[in-house]
Amino acid sequence: DVQMTQSPSSLSASVGDRVTITCRASQEIREWLAWYQQKPGKAPRLLIYKVSTLQTGVPSRFSGRGSGTEFTLTISSLQPDDFAIYFCHHYNIDSAFGPGTTVEVK
Amino acid sequence: EVQLVESGGGLVQPGRSLRLSCVASGFSFEDHGMHWVRQVPGKGLEWVSGINWNSDSKGYVDSVKGRFIISRDNAKNSLHLQMDSLKDEDTGVYFCAKGSYYDRAGYPFDHWGQGTLVTVSS
Numbered sequence: 001d002v003q004m005t006q007s008p009s010s011l012s013a014s015v016g017d018r019v020t021i022t023c024r025a026s027q028e029i030r031e032w033l034a035w036y037q038q039k040p041g042k043a044p045r046l047l048i049y050k051v052s053t054l055q056t057g058v059p060s061r062f063s064g065r066g067s068g069t070e071f072t073l074t075i076s077s078l079q080p081d082d083f084a085i086y087f088c089h090h091y092n093i094d095s096a097f098g099p100g101t102t103v104e105v106k
Numbered sequence: 107e108v109q110l111v112e113s114g115g116g117l118v119q120p121g122r123s124l125r126l127s128c129v130a131s132g133f134s135f136e137d138h139g140m141h142w143v144r145q146v147p148g149k150g151l152e153w154v155s156g157i158n159w160n161s162d163s164k165g166y167v168d169s170v171k172g173r174f175i176i177s178r179d180n181a182k183n184s185l186h187l188q189m190d191s192l193k194d195e196d197t198g199v200y201f202c203a204k205g206s207y208y209d210r211a212g213y214p215f216d217h218w219g220q221g222t223l224v225t226v227s228s
Contacts, residue, residue: 001168034214036151043201043218044151055216087151093165093211095141095153 006098023088115222128202139205156210
């Protein structure tokens with residue numbers, strides 16, 4: 001089974017900062033990689049799928065890239081609404097989520 | 107507007123059973139794969155099970171194989187998870203999630219319910 005890891009597990013940032021989160025898969029996962037945002041007490045929200053495709057309604061400051069086993073989520077200019085937990089997700093026969101990265105206020 | 111509403115959670119003793127349900131609205135339910143994902147409060151997400159549009163293909167995380175059964179009723183726009191022989195480690199919030207297309211594999215989860223809490227404890 002594919003295992004997903006994320007780094008860092010948490011980071012502190014300020015509004016306006018550029019933030020990058022890395023997700024690694026234990027084996028090649030082609031383009032089946034998504035990113036979700038979750039806020040306390042809420043359901044996850046799909047941000048990006050197929051590595052780099054922005055879900056409808058998601059601001060363009062979010063972007064994704066990568067291939068093979070290493071992927072990144074970048075927030076180009078952090079906004080107050082972006083402080084949350086971010087999960088990567090390999091969605092194939094055996095789905096697997098990364099452990100999450102908490103983006104908190106510096 | 108897509109809505110997914112879970113129900114059936116609660117406090118249950120180890121070894122007992124529970125059946126979760128998810129009622130869907132706002133989209134053509136029969137055209138989409140569906141999933142259950144759980145989360146221990148304050149922890150990460152774990153995919154539990156998925157089912158394709160016509161129930162021909164089902165999948166489970168290893169830790170629940172042989173104990174949980176996923177099913178769906180397209181006539182009633184509903185998804186179910188029968189959970190038997192429950193263990194302490196099954197405790198968590200169970201989310202119902204909609205796949206973005208008909209198959210259970212290869213498509214992200216584009217809408218989620220708010221979850222139902224399952225607590226397994228003696």
